[in-house]
Amino acid sequence: MPMLFSTYNMHYGVGADGKYDVMRIADTVAEADIVCLQEAVSGWPQNGHADQTAEIAGRLNRYSVYHGAMEADASTVEVDGRIANRRRSFGNAIVSRWPILWSRGVMLPKTRLADTFDLQRGYIEAVVAVPAGPLRVYSTHLSHVGPQQRLPQVAALMDAVNRAPATGGTWDTAAGETLMFQEPAPAVPTSAIVAGDFNFTPAHPEYSLVCGMPGKHGRLATAEHLSDAWAAAGNGEEGVNSFPHEGRIDHVFVTHDLAPRVKSARIGYGVEASDHWPVFVAFDL
Numbered sequence: 001m002p003m004l005f006s007t008y009n010m011h012y013g014v015g016a017d018g019k020y021d022v023m024r025i026a027d028t029v030a031e032a033d034i035v036c037l038q039e040a041v042s043g044w045p046q047n048g049h050a051d052q053t054a055e056i057a058g059r060l061n062r063y064s065v066y067h068g069a070m071e072a073d074a075s076t077v078e079v080d081g082r083i084a085n086r087r088r089s090f091g092n093a094i095v096s097r098w099p100i101l102w103s104r105g106v107m108l109p110k111t112r113l114a115d116t117f118d119l120q121r122g123y124i125e126a127v128v129a130v131p132a133g134p135l136r137v138y139s140t141h142l143s144h145v146g147p148q149q150r151l152p153q154v155a156a157l158m159d160a161v162n163r164a165p166a167t168g169g170t171w172d173t174a175a176g177e178t179l180m181f182q183e184p185a186p187a188v189p190t191s192a193i194v195a196g197d198f199n200f201t202p203a204h205p206e207y208s209l210v211c212g213m214p215g216k217h218g219r220l221a222t223a224e225h226l227s228d229a230w231a232a233a234g235n236g237e238e239g240v241n242s243f244p245h246e247g248r249i250d251h252v253f254v255t256h257d258l259a260p261r262v263k264s265a266r267i268g269y270g271v272e273a274s275d276h277w278p279v280f281v282a283f284d285l
Contacts, residue, residue, distance in 0.1 A: 006032035007274035024273035026059035036139035036195040043088040053093040067105025069122030088132035092139040109152040132285035136192035201247035202237035224254035233265035
């Protein structure tokens with residue numbers, strides 16, 4: 001079956017033209033069956049405490065899940081003295097044509113920097129009920145600062161991806177006699193797509209942690225590495241941008257069994273809905 005996948009750093013709805021319009025994000029990825037989003041926000045007063053993921057999913061009539069890696073208070077006290085409890089967050093999302101069977105949000109390693117702005121980073125792990133069979137999907141956004149911050153994040157992410165079948169889903173077996181958790185343990189398929197804004201290009205050392213070191217005849221990938229869907233589609237690793245003038249830093253990585261299923265990959269050049277360009281990958285599952 002054909003499936004169109006996309007990853008898009010949506011820059012919290014602010015486009016390259018400086019205009020705020022979350023619906024442009026939704027319209028840009030409307031044709032995709034599964035979308036990984038980064039820099040989605042929820043609960044910020046600057047945009048009326050909007051849940052951007054819910055807005056996009058509503059526009060497209062899709063299933064969705066959101067995880068705020070950076071999270072803080074946004075509560076207010078009303079004129080009558082009542083507390084309006086609110087939280088503001090910045091993170092990742094998955095929007096899907098098909099049900100999201102289960103998900104979990106996970107924090108990635110972070111080291112405090114003395115004089116440089118950085119954020120708590122994380123990822124969403126989810127299993128989507130794709131008609132061809134359940135599929136693991138990860139949406140992530142790594143530090144923009146440099147390899148010092150990203151290398152531990154890549155190591156943690158790759159460990160989670162590889163250990164997922166042994167870790168299991170968000171519950172194990174049925175609880176039986178209780179009110180909740182009466183259904184069997186959820187599926188944890190071996191096939192996975194790991195996508196997002198990684199803030200590194202194929203020239204960076206982090207890329208080799210994901211896809212293997214370069215060798216005489218290509219990447220020296222082991223069973224614990226992932227394949228780059230862009231390269232699996234027949235494209236060269238370098239020479240293109242997903243973020244203007246910064247190279248290809250938005251990636252769709254796949255487990256090796258999915259690499260032959262990649263039919264094409266493209267970047268949505270010229271789209272002004274964000275400061276990044278969306279990446280689209282077509283699969284034949």
